[in-house]
Ligand SMILES: CSC[C@H]1O[C@H](OP(=O)(O)O)[C@H](O)[C@@H]1O
């Protein structure tokens with residue numbers, strides 16, 4: 191049975207390292223996942239890959255069916271999820287193309303289906319979310335980055351905005367005061383849904399750009415693409431080392 195999954199986001203719509211792949215379309219009680227699940231091998235391990243924004247990349251962050259994505263992985267027997275996420279860098283260490291393994295999260299998103307526990311016919315369920323990211327899985331990613339010789343910040347707070355627009359300077363200032371180091375649009379409810387289904391979940395963040403106001407001028411898609419080109423190549427090395 192497959193136990194490990196990688197969810198790829200912006201800049202990682204497929205995982206070239208996967209070999210012997212098959213596809214699996216899954217329907218769930220919550221609707222359709224973003225794409226077919228790609229099941230293949232990485233090193234000696236079976237790995238499931240899911241393109242968070244669909245294939246091709248057409249689903250914006252606020253329209254992603256996070257519940258279907260996570261439910262489908264559970265159906266496939268996945269117990270461990272490494273989520274790859276493009277982010278904006280807020281604090282000085284989080285420079286473009288840098289990697290980080292966040293340890294905390296703040297949710298600024300809204301109007302998203304964010305729980306499996308809305309059903310009023312069951313007793314109310316409150317999961318613990320003290321550690322949104324699985325500590326052992328985070329340690330494995332940190333260790334893999336060290337062994338791969340790739341610099342990665344071993345902690346950081348990820349702030350999840352609603353998107354799809356990027357943020358204003360004032361919004362980033364507020365997030366920085368709140369303690370955010372990184373800003374993205376997909377970390378929630380993904381992390382919480384995985385925890386609700388008792389799955390190990392950690393994120394490998396790749397900095398695509400300085401967040402609004404942290405560099406001169408506006409943020410351009412071409413700078414994001416260039417930084418992700420470098421950052422995702424390093425992320426793939428960390429994933430490979432981690433899984434091996
Ligand atoms: C301008 S790129 C913004 C886009 O990239 C991130 O996606 P993902 O987390 O899936 O890698 C961010 O959350 C936004 O969706």
Ligand code: HPA
Nearest residue numbers: 276277278373374375398
């Ligand atoms: O600046 C950003 N803001 C939000 N999400 C992002 N994903 C990449 N860059 C950014």
